[in-house]
Amino acid sequence: MTQVFNFSAGPAMIPTAVLEQAQKELLNWQGQHTSVMEVSHRGKLFMELIAQAEQDFRKLYNIPKNYKVLFLQGGARGQFAAIPMNLMGKKGKALYLTSGHWSLTAAKEARLFCHVDEMNLLEVGDELKTGNLDFSDISPNYDYVHYCPNETISGVEIFELPKVGNTPLVADMSSTILSRKIDISQFGMIYAGAQKNLGPAGITIVIIREDLIGNARQETPSIWNYAVQAKSDSMINTPPTFAWYLCSLVFKYLLSQGGLKAIEQRNQDKAKLLYDYLDNSTFYHNNVAKKNRSLMNVTFTTGNDELNSQFIAQALENGLQALKGHKVLGGMRASIYNAMPIEGVQALITFMEKFEKQNQ
Incomplete structure (x- = not known):
């Protein structure tokens, strides 16, 4: 059987070692002869699990003591609404820096709860690239500034931190979390x-x-209220216990692999390999400027919709899954998150070379 590599943008790959451990423990977690999904989330063993998970996560990111870590539900979309409900203050407005689909979606949702000023970070041109990121002159007018460091759909990543002075900087890191080292203290909030x-x-x-x-507006639902969740260990209702458990295994796995320094280097190596091939090809094209190329989501196209469809179908036959680009953009997208081994990128390039020769 051909080895399968999953390039899905999400739900995405989980490290094989983590899945194997979960499989081993599925019927007998911690000697309880039950799965972790069947024990009380307020029981001693599960409370120990979540405490250790937070400790490991804090270690990975070197999170300062004056930051809370919450494990919530509702996805990033839930936070699109929760953020203005919790962070809106006396100024009554927020600045949303947009660079693609998800930052635009976040701004649209926030408008239901507060006044939003929107500023496009992308410069007009043939390539997708960011322009000026210094907003320190206007940021004092806002309660917070929001941006998305990595746009999953277009493959645009912002490596330079926007300058916002003392105004809280809020970042949607859904597709770049734990992929590289960052200074948590530069952010008011990350989700x-x-x-x-x-x-x-x-x-x-x-x-x-x-x-x-502790500044949420009065009508904020309890489940979206950060103060309520912080006081309740993120458990004002029954949490997704199995997902929490799997995250705890991922954190331990990343630490065992050398932490974020080692993970970042691997991600850079994988991305460089694929982008170098694209740059040397006249058949495939990537329209993101080099300074903004995502380490996590590599987009490309042949420029021909029919060829793109053939590529995706034949790639699947060769064990390369989920390479179809998002419906908003089309083309192809290879998501090479932490769990993707470099062998997966090598297999993709081998197939791309073969497909290019057959269709030139």
Whole structure:
């Protein structure tokens, strides 16, 4: 059987070692002769699990003590609404820096709850690239500034931190979380759906500075209120216990692999391999400027819709799954998150070379 590599943008690959451990423990977790899904989320063993999970996550990112880590539900879309409900203050408005589909979607949702000013980060031109990122002159006018460091659909990543002075910077890191080292102290809040680099869909991580908690508007539902969740260990209702458990295994796995320094290097190596091939090909095209090329989501096209469809179908026959681009953009997309081994990228390039020779 051909080895299968899953390039899905999410739900995405989970490390094989993690899945094997979960499989081994499925019927007998911690000697309880039950699965982790069947034990009380408030029982001693599960409470120990979530405490260790947070400790491991904090270690990976070196999270300062004045930040809370919440394990919530509702995905990033839920946070699109929760953020203005919790962070809107006396200024009554927020600045949303847009660079693609998901940052635009976040801004649209926030408008239901507050006044939003929107600023496009992308410059007009043949390539997708960001322009000026210094907003320190206008940021004091806003309660917070929101942006998306990695646009999953278009493959645009923003490596430089927007300058916003003392205004809280909020980042949707759903598709770049734990892919590279960052300075958490530069952010007011970071949030991410789990289904790219953290674990399975169903759980969402929020890292938030403590001084930003406790300011929710009165009508904020309890499940979206950061203060309520922080006081309840993220468990005002029954949490997605199996997803939380799998995330805890992923954190331990990443630590065992050398932490984010080692993971970042692997991600850079994988991305370089694929982008170098694209740059040397006249058959495939990537329209993202080099300074903004995502380490996680590599988009490309032949420029011909019929050829693109043939590529996707034949790739699947060769064990290369989920290479179809998002319906918003089309073409192809290879999502090479943390769990994708470099062998998967090598297999993709081998197929791309073969397909190019057959169709030139």
